[in-house]
Amino acid sequence: MSAASEIALTEHEPHVAERKAARVRRARRRRAGRTGWNIVAALVLLVMVFPVYWMISTAFKPTDEINGLEPTWIPWNPTLQHFRDAMNRPYFWDNVKNSMIIVGFSVLLAIVISFLAAVALAKYRFSGRKLFLVLVFGIQMLPAVGLIIPVYVVMAKYHLTNTLTGVILVEMTFVLPFAIWMLCGFVLGIPKDLEEAAMVDGSSRVGAFFRILLPLVAPGLVATSVFVFITVWNEFIFANVLLTDQSKQTLTLWLSYFYGTSRQTDWGGLMAGATLTAIPVVIFFLIVQRKIAFGLTAGAVKG
Amino acid sequence: MTGTTSQVPDAAGAFGSRRRRRAWDRAVRGSVPFWLILPVAVAMTAILAYPLYQLIVISFQKYGLFELIKHSGTWVGLDNYRFILHDPVFWDTLVRTIVFTVVNVALTIVFGTLIALLLVRISTFMRILLTAGLMLVWAMPPVVAVQVWYWMTNFQNGVLNYTLTQLGVGDYFQHDWYATPTSQLGMTTSLIVWGAIPFIVVAVYAGLAQVPDELVDAAEVDGARPWRVFLDVTFPILKPIFLILTSLSIVWDFGVFTQPFLLIGESHVNTSNYLMGVYLYEEGYAKSDFGRGAAISMLMLLMVAGLSFFYVRKMVRMESAS
Numbered sequence: 001m002s003a004a005s006e007i008a009l010t011e012h013e014p015h016v017a018e019r020k021a022a023r024v025r026r027a028r029r030r031r032a033g034r035t036g037w038n039i040v041a042a043l044v045l046l047v048m049v050f051p052v053y054w055m056i057s058t059a060f061k062p063t064d065e066i067n068g069l070e071p072t073w074i075p076w077n078p079t080l081q082h083f084r085d086a087m088n089r090p091y092f093w094d095n096v097k098n099s100m101i102i103v104g105f106s107v108l109l110a111i112v113i114s115f116l117a118a119v120a121l122a123k124y125r126f127s128g129r130k131l132f133l134v135l136v137f138g139i140q141m142l143p144a145v146g147l148i149i150p151v152y153v154v155m156a157k158y159h160l161t162n163t164l165t166g167v168i169l170v171e172m173t174f175v176l177p178f179a180i181w182m183l184c185g186f187v188l189g190i191p192k193d194l195e196e197a198a199m200v201d202g203s204s205r206v207g208a209f210f211r212i213l214l215p216l217v218a219p220g221l222v223a224t225s226v227f228v229f230i231t232v233w234n235e236f237i238f239a240n241v242l243l244t245d246q247s248k249q250t251l252t253l254w255l256s257y258f259y260g261t262s263r264q265t266d267w268g269g270l271m272a273g274a275t276l277t278a279i280p281v282v283i284f285f286l287i288v289q290r291k292i293a294f295g296l297t298a299g300a301v302k303g
Numbered sequence: 304m305t306g307t308t309s310q311v312p313d314a315a316g317a318f319g320s321r322r323r324r325r326a327w328d329r330a331v332r333g334s335v336p337f338w339l340i341l342p343v344a345v346a347m348t349a350i351l352a353y354p355l356y357q358l359i360v361i362s363f364q365k366y367g368l369f370e371l372i373k374h375s376g377t378w379v380g381l382d383n384y385r386f387i388l389h390d391p392v393f394w395d396t397l398v399r400t401i402v403f404t405v406v407n408v409a410l411t412i413v414f415g416t417l418i419a420l421l422l423v424r425i426s427t428f429m430r431i432l433l434t435a436g437l438m439l440v441w442a443m444p445p446v447v448a449v450q451v452w453y454w455m456t457n458f459q460n461g462v463l464n465y466t467l468t469q470l471g472v473g474d475y476f477q478h479d480w481y482a483t484p485t486s487q488l489g490m491t492t493s494l495i496v497w498g499a500i501p502f503i504v505v506a507v508y509a510g511l512a513q514v515p516d517e518l519v520d521a522a523e524v525d526g527a528r529p530w531r532v533f534l535d536v537t538f539p540i541l542k543p544i545f546l547i548l549t550s551l552s553i554v555w556d557f558g559v560f561t562q563p564f565l566l567i568g569e570s571h572v573n574t575s576n577y578l579m580g581v582y583l584y585e586e587g588y589a590k591s592d593f594g595r596g597a598a599i600s601m602l603m604l605l606m607v608a609g610l611s612f613f614y615v616r617k618m619v620r621m622e623s624a625s
Contacts, residue, residue, distance in 0.1 A: 033424070034424065034425065034426060037421060037424040037425050038425050038426055038429045040421060041421055041422075041425045041429045041430075041432075041433050042429070044418060044421065044433065045432060045433050045436045048436050048437060048440050048497070048500070049436040049439060049440065051440075051443075051448070051451045051452070051455060051497070052439055052440065052443060052451075054451065054454075054455060054462060055447070055451045055454075058454065066460075067460060068460065069460055069465075070465065071460070071462045071465055112342075113342040113343050113346060114343065116339040116340070116342060116343070117339060117340045117342070117343040119339055120335075120336035120337075120339035120340045121340075124335065124336035124339075126333075126336040126337065129336075130619060130623065132340060133618075133619045133622055133623075134615060134619055135347070137614070137615040137618045137619060138608075138611065138615050139347070139351060141554050141607060141608075141610075141611035141614065141615065142558075142604060142607065143554070143555075143557070143558020143559075143560070143580065143603070143604075143607055144558075144560070145558060145560035145580035145583060145584060146558060146580075146583065146600045146603045146604045146607070147351075147354060147355075147358070147600070148583075148584065148587075148588055148600075149358065149361070149583075149587050149588060149593050149596045149597050149600055150354035150355065150357045150358035150361065150597065150600070151350075151354050152588065152593075153354075153357055153361060153366070153371065153593060154353060154354045154357055156371055156374075157374050169346075169349075169350055170350055172346070172350075173346050173347060173349075173350035173351055174350075174351075176343055176346060176347065180343065230442075230444075233444070234444040234445060234446065236445065236446055236561045236565075237560055237561060241588060252444065252446050255446050255447065255450060256446050256449075256450075256565055258450065265454075265457075267454050267457075270450055270454060271450075271451070271454060273450075274447045274450045274451060277444060277446070277447050278442070278443060278444055278447045281442055281443075281444050282439065282442040282443070285438070285441070285442035286438060286439075286442065289438045289441070289442075
C-alpha cells in the first residue's frame with residue numbers, strides 16, 4: 001500500500017462520516033414525509049378500487065336502494081336476488097358453457113404449440129430465428145379490429161362463422177405471439193448447466209427435455225395458461241363478429257348485450273352479471289399475478 | 304494377411320458409416336428447431352397470413368354481402384382508397400384518434416409513473432394494500448369495466464354525478480356525460496386510463512428497483528431537489544422501459560375498439576365520435592361493405608406498423624442480445 005492511497009483513505013474519512021450523517025437526516029425526513037405519502041396512497045387506492053367495490057356492492061343491494069337518488073354506500077341489506085335474476089336470464093348458462101369450451105380448447109392448443117416454439121427460440125440458434133422474432137413481436141402489435149374483416153371473410157369461406165370451432169382457431173392464433181414470448185422467458189430462466197448435467201449423465205436431449213426442462217417450466221406453463229384463459233375469456237372483438245346466434249355466444253358477449261327488461265336498466269342484474277363474468281378472471285389472475293407481471297416485464301426490465 | 308485385409312475395409316466402412324451417421328445426426332439436430340416452430344407457422348399462416356393476404360386483395364375489390372356469398376369480389380382498383388381518402392369523415396376520425404391517443408398515453412404514463420414513485424415512499428403495509436388494489440383493477444375484464452362505468456356515470460342516479468355535486472365541484476344533478484362527443488370520449492379516456500395504469504405501475508416500479516440507491520443518495524447529498532433527481536438520475540436509467548411502455552400504449556390506444564364501442568354504445572356511435580377502430584367496424588363490417596372496410600383496415604394497419612416499427616426493432620435487438 002502506497003502513501004498516496006493512505007492519504008486518499010484518510011481524506012475519505014470525513015466524507016464518509018458526513019455522508020452517514022446526511023443519510024440519517026434524510027431517513028428521518030423521509031419517515032416524517034412518509035405519513036403524508038401514505039395518505040396520498042390511501043386516496044389513490046380509494047379512487048382505483050372504488051369502481052370494483054361499487055360493482056360488487058350494487059350487485060348485493062335491493063333494487064329500491066339502487067334506484068334511490070342518494071347512493072347507499074354500504075349494502076346493509078344484502079340480497080342475492082340480482083344474481084338469481086342474472087342467472088335466469090336467457091342464454092346465461094348456454095353462454096357460460098360456450099365460454100368454457102372456447103377457453104378450454106384455446107388454452108390447450110395454444111400452450112402445446114407455443115411451448116414447442118418457445119423451446120426452439122430459447123434453446124437453439126437457427127437461421128430465420130430473427131425473422132421469427134420480428135413476426136412474433138410484430139403480430140402482437142396488430143390491432144384486432146383491423147383484422148375483423150378478412151378474418152370474417154375467410155371464416156365465412158370455410159363455413160366457420162357462427163361456430164365455436166372458428167372462434168377457437170382465431171382466439172388460439174392471436175394469443176400465440178404473447179404465449180411464445182412469455183414461455184420463452186421461462187425456458188430461458190432454466191440454468192443451462194442443469195440440462196447439460198443431465199446429458200452428461202447419459203440422457204439424450206429428449207430425455208433431458210422431459211426429465212429436467214418440463215418439470216422446471218411447469219409453473220411457467222401454468223402462468224401462461226392462465227394468461228391465455230383470461231385473454232380468451234375477455235375477448236370481445238372477434239367473438240362479436242364471428243358469433244351471431246345468441247345461443248352460440250360467450251359470457252363476455254352476453255354481458256355486453258345486457259339491457260333492462262323494462263324502460264329502466266336493471267342495474268342490480270347488470271352488476272350481478274358483471275360480477276359473475278369477472279369472478280373466474282379475477283380469481284385466476286390473483287393466483288398467478290406475480291408470474292404474469294414477471295412475464296410482462298421480463299423483457300422490459302432486462303433492457 | 305486375410306485377417307488384416309478383411310479388417311481394413313471393415314474399419315473403413317465402419318468409419319464411413321459413423322461419419323455418415325454423424326452428418327445425419329447433425330442434420331436431424333439442425334432441423335429440430337424448424338419442427339418445433341412448424342405448428343406455430345401453420346396456425347399463423349392459416350389464420351393470420353392468409354387473411355392478411357385476403358385483406359389486401361379485398362381492399363381493391365367491391366365486396367359486399369352478395370360477393371361474400373359468392374366468395375369472390377369484383378376488381379375495382381383503387382376506388383376504395385380513393386373514396387376513403389376523399390372522405391372528410393376519414394380525416395376527422397384520424398385527427399380525433401391521434402388526439403385521443405396522445406391524451407390517453409400521456410395520462411396513463413404520467414399517472415402510472417407517479418403511482419410507481421409513490422410506492423417507493425410509502426410503508427410496507429400500504430404498499431401491499433395498494434399493489435393488491437392495482438392487481439384487482441388489472442384483473443377486471445374490459446367489458447365488465449365498461450358496464451360498471453356505464454352504471455357509475457348514468458345521468459339519473461350515477462354515483463359520479465352525486466359525488467361531484469356533494470364535493471361542491473358544481474351542479475351535476477342529472478348531468479348527461481354522453482351528450483357531447485368530447486364528453487363521450489372523455490369518459491372513454493377515464494375508463495381506458497384507469498384500466499391501463501396497473502401495468503405501467505408494475506413495469507416502472509420493477510424498473511425503479513434497478514436504480515442504484517447510491518446514485519440517488521449522491522444526488523441528494525449534492526442538494527438536488529426530488530424533481531431533478533428524477534429527471535437526471537432515475538429517468539435516464541428507466542428510459543428504455545419508458546420507450547417500450549410508450550410505444551405499446553400508443554399502439555394499443557390507437558387501435559382501441561371495445562371500450563369506445565360499448566361505452567358510447569352501438570346506437571350512439573356516429574361520425575361525430577368515431578375513433579379509427581369504431582369507424583372501420585361501422586363503415587366496413589356493420590354496413591357489410593367489406594371492400595371499403597378492408598381499405599380502411601389497410602390504412603390503419605400501415606399506420607400501426609409505422610408506429611410499432613421501433614418497438615419491434617428494440618425488442619428483437621434485446622432478445623438477440625440476451
